[in-house]
Amino acid sequence: GAGVSQSPRYKVAKRGQDVALRCDPISGHVSLFWYQQALGQGPEFLTYFQNEAQLDKSGLPSDRFFAERPEGSVSTLKIQRTQQEDSAVYLCASSSVFPQRERYTQYFGPGTRLTVL
Amino acid sequence: DQQVKQNSPSLSVQEGRISILNCDYTNSMFDYFLWYKKYPAEGPTFLISISSIKDKNEDGRFTVFLNKSAKHLSLHIVPSQPGDSAVYFCAAPFNTGNQFYFGTGTSLTVIP
Numbered sequence: 601g602a603g604v605s606q607s608p609r610y611k612v613a614k615r616g617q618d619v620a621l622r623c624d625p626i627s628g629h630v631s632l633f634w635y636q637q638a639l640g641q642g643p644e645f646l647t648y649f650q651n652e653a654q655l656d657k658s659g660l661p662s663d664r665f666f667a668e669r670p671e672g673s674v675s676t677l678k679i680q681r682t683q684q685e686d687s688a689v690y691l692c693a694s695s696s697v698f699p700q701r702e703r704y705t706q707y708f709g710p711g712t713r714l715t716v717l
Numbered sequence: 718d719q720q721v722k723q724n725s726p727s728l729s730v731q732e733g734r735i736s737i738l739n740c741d742y743t744n745s746m747f748d749y750f751l752w753y754k755k756y757p758a759e760g761p762t763f764l765i766s767i768s769s770i771k772d773k774n775e776d777g778r779f780t781v782f783l784n785k786s787a788k789h790l791s792l793h794i795v796p797s798q799p800g801d802s803a804v805y806f807c808a809a810p811f812n813t814g815n816q817f818y819f820g821t822g823t824s825l826t827v828i829p
Contacts, residue, residue, distance in 0.1 A: 604760070633815070642721075642806050642819030643761070656815050691760055705751060706817065708760030 602626070604709035606692050612715045613682045621677045621712045623692030631695040632675050633706060634667055638688045646690075649675060682716045689713050720744045721809055723820035731828050736794040738823045740807035743788065747809040747818075752781060752792050755804045755822070764805070765792070797827045 605624045613619050625632050630651050635643035636659075645659040651672035660667070664683075669675040679686055693706035722741045730736045740750075748769040753761035767774040767781045767790065774781050780793045794801055804822045811818055 609758075631815070633817075635817075635819075640726075640821065642723075642808075642821045643817070644819070645816045648815040659816070693760070705763040705766065708753075708762070710758060710760050 606709040625694030629694035633693040635691040721820040727824040738792040
């Protein structure tokens with residue numbers, strides 16, 4: 601495919617359930633990012649991978665959140681023991697270059713809307 | 718704390734007129750800014766960017782202006798078209814560039 605894809609597009613979980621969200625970046629993109637977008641807010645950074653290495657996880661809100669990218673392509677964001685405040689759209693983005701301060705952008709997937717009941 | 722702010726949650730403009738979307742930032746270390754456009758049920762898509770060494774960048778109907786002393790940038794769309802109706806986010810890379818700070822977005826409606 602030409603763009604970043606995410607699955608599932610919608611996920612409803614009961615409070616306390618574990619969930620796994622998948623991101624397929626654009627083929628060959630070395631950089632991969634996860635964001636959380638709450639209703640009425642902008643995307644907020646969660647974590648960043650450069651190939652298979654997780655170089656920045658400073659945005660993960662708690663130790664219930666875990667992300668991996670074992671082969672440097674597909675990534676999974678896992679949320680354990682989901683809480684209602686985890687309800688949000690989770691966006692994945694990728695980039696063909698390493699982060700730079702200028703002349704750089706990220707390509708976003710459609711997101712996974714997670715609703716925790 | 719919100720380092721990138723969009724104080725207008727919504728904006729309505731007549732087709733053919735100019736749309737002006739505003740963004741303010743607090744961190745003087747930001748030196749590159751981007752605008753993203755988002756349709757419902759889709760991810761944000763890159764629209765236009767500007768480096769802090771410039772005060773204007775133009776791409777077709779879209780122009781971004783940067784006022785560093787005021788820590789303010791704006792996106793001008795002229796003429797506005799109904800297909801421009803979307804949520805617009807401004808963003809700034811931080812740290813080594815891997816973190817993007819996003820504003821809360823402005824929902825633009827272009828009325829035919």
